[in-house]
Structures are given as structure tokens and as C-alpha cells.
Amino acid sequence: MDEKKYQQLEQQLTPKPAYLKNCLAAFITGGFVCLIGQFVALFYITFFDFTERTASNPTVATMIFFAMLLTGFGVYKKFAQFAGAGSAVPITGFGNAVVSSAIEHRSEGYVLGVGGNMFKLAGSVILYGVFSAFAVALIKSILVALGVISW
Amino acid sequence: MGIRNWLILGIIICLLTGCSSKVGFKTVNTTEEDGKQAEAILEDDPRIKNAVLLIHDDRLIAGLRVNTFDRFRKRTIAKEVGDQFKELYPGMDITVSADSKVFLETNKLIEQQNKDNYTKKMKKLSKLVKEET
Incomplete structure (x- = not known):
């Protein structure tokens, strides 16, 4: 089998990703994550001395914290399988990337494993x-x- | 209908009620100054949909809520309105903001109707608006 033939075969066998469905899922779930973020911001505005402008910092921190907890409990993985880009693009995707690589390299030790690989992605x-x-x-x-x- | 459908319906209703928060235009004036002019400025501006105005002692505080797409220019709008107020009431400490915090807190102040609290809370809000971090 030469290279061209292989490529042809590969293209025939690779399943076509459902672009429209993925886009829709990402749109809905990404919007849902942002809705939660909006509620968190509103919480900080209502109960603490934050304005709309200054509430963004604690909101981002809280959303990352939520994502980290969910990653640790293994819930974020399931959510991301359905949501795709909807879970990766908001700031929660950042928290997920940090914690999942930390968990992955736990067996290599705290310094060279967790510390060195935490910010890999x-x-x-x-x-x-x-x-x-x-x-x-x-x-x-x-x-x-x-x-x-x-x- | 199953419990899940009721739950979804409940959530949708809760979310939609957020769209109908009509505060309108509110003005509370405890001073001798003419508050009607300031109110007219706010009501005549087509970009502003809700506004609360509180005039007390030597302080004026206005919380604005602008139309959805004017939110991109809400700081400019607040500044323009503030400049107009400064011409109207020279010598007054004026705070105009399109920030939700100012709008919500001023509205709360007006609804509580506790005049002893006004100066303290107004000072605090003015300070919050100026904060940059």
C-alpha cells in the first residue's frame, strides 16, 4: 500500500465530526458556564463591597476554584465530553487544565511531578x-x- | 408532568422574571435644590432605561441602567450625565455611575428610607466607584 492509497483509506474510515451538533453543544454549555459566572458576580456585588468592575477578579477566582473541585471529583471530565469547546474556552477550562495535569503526574513526586508539570498546558x-x-x-x-x- | 419537567419550567420562569425588573425613574431629594431638572435630564436621555437619583446634604448620587447595547459605552454615558449635573449643581459632590452596584445600593437606600444612613452610605458608594483595582 503506497502513501496515497493509505491516505485515501484513512479519510474514508475517519468518521466525520458532527460540526453543527458540537457547535450547538458548545454554545449552550459555554453560555451556561457564563450564566453561573454571572450569578457568582452578582453574589459578590450584592453581599460584598464589589462593583461590576471590581467583581470580575473574585468571580474568575471562584469559577476556577469550582472547576478545580469538579476536576478532582471527576465530574468535569464527563461534562467536557459533552460540552467540548464550551468547557474549554471559559476560564473553567484553565482550572481543569492545571488540576488534571497535576493529578496525572502525582506519581512522579511533588516537586518534579506535580510542580513541574502542573502548568504544562x-x-x-x-x-x-x-x-x-x-x-x-x-x-x-x-x-x-x-x-x-x-x- | 414529571418532577424534572416542573423543575425545568420553574428554572425558566425564574430566569425570565429577571427580564421584567422595572424600577423606572426614582428621585429622592432631601435638600432645597431643584431635583426636577436632574430628573428631566435622566428621563430625556433615550439611552437610559432605569435610573435612581438621591440628593442629600451636599451630595448627589445617581445610579443608571442603560439599554443593552449602550452598555458598551456606559462609562461615557455616565460621564456625560455627570458633567451635566456638575453644571446644574456647582459645589455639590456628584457621583454618577452606570455600575449595577451603585444602582442596586442607591435603590436599596431609597427603599429603606432611613435618612440618618444616607450620608454614610453615599460616601461609601462614591469611594467604591473611584476604586480601580
């Missing part, structure tokens, strides 16, 4: 998150300096 999230924040802030600073927009 989340590290790229942090790196590119910081970089894109820098890029956006730079663009905004330039636009403000030119007088196009205000802060």
Missing part, C-alpha cells in the same frame, strides 16, 4: 494571555496618544 495559556494583553494595551496606548479614543 496552562503555561501556554498564561504566556499567550500575557502577551496578547500586552499587545492590546500597546495598541490602545497608541490610539489614546493619537487622540482617537479615550481611556
Whole structure:
């Protein structure tokens, strides 16, 4: 069997992913995660001295905490199988990535195993998150300096 | 209907009732100043759908709720309204914000009708609005 034939066969056998269904599931579940986040934000606004602007920090922390607990109990895995991108794109996906790699490398010890591998996947999230924040802030600073927009 | 269907129905009703929170425009004025002008500014602005206004001592605090798509410009809207108020009431400490916190807390203050509390709470809210972190 040559390379071309193999590729043809492979394409025939690979099941087509249900794009529309996956998109719909991600849309609904991602929206549901955000709804929970909205309730958490409302909780902080109502019961503590947070405004809409300042409530975002504790909300993010709480959502990550929830995702970490659910990952530890093995619930997030089941949820993610159905939700797909709906569970990975919101901030809860970050918590899941951190804890699941920590659990995976537990047997290698606390320092080289858990410590060294915890941010294996989340590290790229942090790196590119910081970089894109820098890029956006730079663009905004330039636009403000030119007088196009205000802060 | 099974219990699951009732539960789903209950959740949907609870979520939909959130859409009908009509506070309208509320003004409480405990001073000699003319509060009607400020109220007119708020009511005439088509971008604002709900507003609570409290004028007490030398302080004015206004919590706005803007239309859904104007939320992108809610800080600009609050600033514009604030500037108009500053022209109307020079010498007053003015806080205008489209933040939910200010809206909810001011509304609560008005509904509790405890005038002794006003100054303390208003000071606290003004401080919260200025916080950047």
C-alpha cells in the first residue's frame, strides 16, 4: 500500500465530526458556564463591597476554584465530553487544565511531578494571555496618544 | 408532568422574571435644590432605561441602567450625565455611575428610607466607584 492509497483509506474510515451538533453543544454549555459566572458576580456585588468592575477578579477566582473541585471529583471530565469547546474556552477550562495535569503526574513526586508539570498546558495559556494583553494595551496606548479614543 | 419537567419550567420562569425588573425613574431629594431638572435630564436621555437619583446634604448620587447595547459605552454615558449635573449643581459632590452596584445600593437606600444612613452610605458608594483595582 503506497502513501496515497493509505491516505485515501484513512479519510474514508475517519468518521466525520458532527460540526453543527458540537457547535450547538458548545454554545449552550459555554453560555451556561457564563450564566453561573454571572450569578457568582452578582453574589459578590450584592453581599460584598464589589462593583461590576471590581467583581470580575473574585468571580474568575471562584469559577476556577469550582472547576478545580469538579476536576478532582471527576465530574468535569464527563461534562467536557459533552460540552467540548464550551468547557474549554471559559476560564473553567484553565482550572481543569492545571488540576488534571497535576493529578496525572502525582506519581512522579511533588516537586518534579506535580510542580513541574502542573502548568504544562496552562503555561501556554498564561504566556499567550500575557502577551496578547500586552499587545492590546500597546495598541490602545497608541490610539489614546493619537487622540482617537479615550481611556 | 414529571418532577424534572416542573423543575425545568420553574428554572425558566425564574430566569425570565429577571427580564421584567422595572424600577423606572426614582428621585429622592432631601435638600432645597431643584431635583426636577436632574430628573428631566435622566428621563430625556433615550439611552437610559432605569435610573435612581438621591440628593442629600451636599451630595448627589445617581445610579443608571442603560439599554443593552449602550452598555458598551456606559462609562461615557455616565460621564456625560455627570458633567451635566456638575453644571446644574456647582459645589455639590456628584457621583454618577452606570455600575449595577451603585444602582442596586442607591435603590436599596431609597427603599429603606432611613435618612440618618444616607450620608454614610453615599460616601461609601462614591469611594467604591473611584476604586480601580
